[in-house]
Amino acid sequence: MEKGSNLNIMVAGFGGQGILFAGKIVAYAGMIDGREISWLPSYGPEMRGGTANCSVCLSDDPIGSPLVTDPDVLIAMNLPSYEKFVDHVAPGGIIIVDSTMVAGFTERKDIQYHKVPATALSEEHELQGLANVILIGRLLGATGFSTREVCELAIDKSVSAKHTDLTAPNKRALALGEMWEGD
Amino acid sequence: MGEKVLMKGNEALAEAAIRAGCRHFFGYPITPQTELAAYMSRRMPKVGGTYLQAESEIAAINMVYGCSAGGKRAMTSSSSPGVSLKGEGISYMIGADLPGLIINIQRGGPGLGGIQPSQADYWMATRATGHGDGHVIVFAPSTVQEMADSVALAFELGDRYRTPVMVLADGLLGQMMEPVELPEPLSLEDLPARPWAIDGHRGQRKSNNVNSLYLVAQELEDAIQARFDRYEQIKATEQRFEGFMTEDADVVLVAYGAASRIARSAVGKARKLGIKVGLIRPITLWPFPVDAIEAAVDQAKAFLVTEFSMGQMVDDVRLVVNGRRPVSFFAHTGGIVQTPDEVVEALKRVAAGETINLVPRHGKLTGDL
Numbered sequence: 304m305e306k307g308s309n310l311n312i313m314v315a316g317f318g319g320q321g322i323l324f325a326g327k328i329v330a331y332a333g334m335i336d337g338r339e340i341s342w343l344p345s346y347g348p349e350m351r352g353g354t355a356n357c358s359v360c361l362s363d364d365p366i367g368s369p370l371v372t373d374p375d376v377l378i379a380m381n382l383p384s385y386e387k388f389v390d391h392v393a394p395g396g397i398i399i400v401d402s403t404m405v406a407g408f409t410e411r412k413d414i415q416y417h418k419v420p421a422t423a424l425s426e427e428h429e430l431q432g433l434a435n436v437i438l439i440g441r442l443l444g445a446t447g448f449s450t451r452e453v454c455e456l457a458i459d460k461s462v463s464a465k466h467t468d469l470t471a472p473n474k475r476a477l478a479l480g481e482m483w484e485g486d
Numbered sequence: 487m488g489e490k491v492l493m494k495g496n497e498a499l500a501e502a503a504i505r506a507g508c509r510h511f512f513g514y515p516i517t518p519q520t521e522l523a524a525y526m527s528r529r530m531p532k533v534g535g536t537y538l539q540a541e542s543e544i545a546a547i548n549m550v551y552g553c554s555a556g557g558k559r560a561m562t563s564s565s566s567p568g569v570s571l572k573g574e575g576i577s578y579m580i581g582a583d584l585p586g587l588i589i590n591i592q593r594g595g596p597g598l599g600g601i602q603p604s605q606a607d608y609w610m611a612t613r614a615t616g617h618g619d620g621h622v623i624v625f626a627p628s629t630v631q632e633m634a635d636s637v638a639l640a641f642e643l644g645d646r647y648r649t650p651v652m653v654l655a656d657g658l659l660g661q662m663m664e665p666v667e668l669p670e671p672l673s674l675e676d677l678p679a680r681p682w683a684i685d686g687h688r689g690q691r692k693s694n695n696v697n698s699l700y701l702v703a704q705e706l707e708d709a710i711q712a713r714f715d716r717y718e719q720i721k722a723t724e725q726r727f728e729g730f731m732t733e734d735a736d737v738v739l740v741a742y743g744a745a746s747r748i749a750r751s752a753v754g755k756a757r758k759l760g761i762k763v764g765l766i767r768p769i770t771l772w773p774f775p776v777d778a779i780e781a782a783v784d785q786a787k788a789f790l791v792t793e794f795s796m797g798q799m800v801d802d803v804r805l806v807v808n809g810r811r812p813v814s815f816f817a818h819t820g821g822i823v824q825t826p827d828e829v830v831e832a833l834k835r836v837a838a839g840e841t842i843n844l845v846p847r848h849g850k851l852t853g854d855l
Contacts, residue, residue: 334665340661367751372825
């Protein structure tokens with residue numbers, strides 16, 4: 304995937320895994336890069352303990368439908384989300400899974416998989432709760448949708464003013480995911 | 487104009503209202519509009535304004551009535567069932583010639599319906615916001631930027647024509663984030679004067695009266711006719727729309743708000759398949775952009791309307807086209823949102839000469855009505 308190409312991304316998992324926050328980093332990075340972007344959360348009952356997902360579009364043209372129905376990239380943080388969206392991923396697309404949370408799934412042949420044990424990595428590096436950002440790091444490494452510097456600025460913007468102590472761990476999680484070389 | 491910020495549609499509406507000089511917000515929480523009220527509850531105290539969570543939607547709209555009659559820019563926001571409740575107050579505002587902003591972030595209905603995006607309040611917004619002869623100006627933005635811009639315009643036109651104005655969006659637009667360049671804040675001193683307001687003159691001028699009751703029938707008829715003269719002026723000068731690739735279009739899609747974004751994606755996809763299609767996107771729903779539809783009749787072989795409802799705006803398109811071209815309809819309702827690919831399938835059929843009236847059942851494109 305070329306840097307700067309249009310990208311429709313679906314981030315999906317349980318409520319509480321930071322799905323919307325992860326999407327927000329990508330959206331902010333796109334905005335800082337001067338691109339057209341949209342960020343659309345699922346809302347309603349899903350937010351209260353069930354599955355949560357978030358559509359992010361990055362484009363060089365005005366964005367039509369902000370609802371991603373055939374993502375170029377799926378980031379799946381649990382098995383139900385993987386199963387819900389796997390068949391919709393565009394042929395030749397990318398699927399990034401948190402392999403600590405998602406195991407024993409059937410793989411498509413026409414997709415590039417990145418299986419990142421993000422939850423295990425987050426615990427190992429004392430970055431609890433930042434598996435989401437590790438996966439965004441992998442998205443950056445896999446697609447080059449933006450740069451490390453811009454994503455770090457996006458983290459500064461995404462982390463609320465009350466929690467600025469969390470920007471450094473978020474940036475470490477981003478770097479960890481970006482540089483991660485595994486499966 | 488400042489730098490771009492990333493905001494939810496609901497938040498952009500709220501911030502834009504403050505920047506347009508609104509310091510009085512009266513609301514009552516309801517999904518998918520709640521972020522708007524929540525934003526106001528944080529921001530209004532900081533700008534010396536009033537955020538008031540009323541005891542009900544009816545109370546909130548009547549507070550807007552009172553505040554506006556007192557000469558201040560005021561607003562309320564809600565979602566579909568809550569806007570039904572406001573209907574009485576909106577009618578009173580129309581009858582008293584009061585400006586005021588009403589925001590409807592539509593969800594599925596009727597009744598409590600659902601909480602997912604819908605456009606099933608088109609008729610309510612454009613035909614019957616309340617009882618009696620009357621209208622409100624209705625804006626239907628399709629981006630977060632346009633949501634912010636429409637609020638400023640809504641207040642401006644409300645003052646100019648002394649009418650309530652509605653911004654009609656939906657849960658999708660309310661919840662999504664996009665970059666937005668917020669308008670420069672207006673100074674409260676620069677807002678248009680309201681010489682008709684009841685604002686405490688201490689005997690320095692003749693008393694004003696803000697009222698919707700006319701017991702003498704001739705006086706009521708006169709008042710309504712004077713108001714309808716203004717409506718004619720609004721229809722002549724305030725129709726707004728965006729045309730997209732309509733110049734050579736055989737099929738003209740008509741869609742507003744969030745549905746127009748899906749339609750826009752469908753235009754791109756259909757063009758790649760060699761179908762000559764364009765889009766007319768009404769920005770004002772009342773006044774409906776009659777002239778834009780009329781101008782497309784010669785070129786277009788057929789029209790296709792797509793909404794999130796069983797078919798409401800399609801009536802207005804048919805009224806303009808008046809049988810000269812077939813007007814097809816394709817939609818989802820109840821909180822289901824059509825995909826661009828579904829609209830492309832509908833376009834293929836219309837381009838092939840078929841006239842369709844289609845709301846798919848369980849996602850299958852076979853459920854002709």
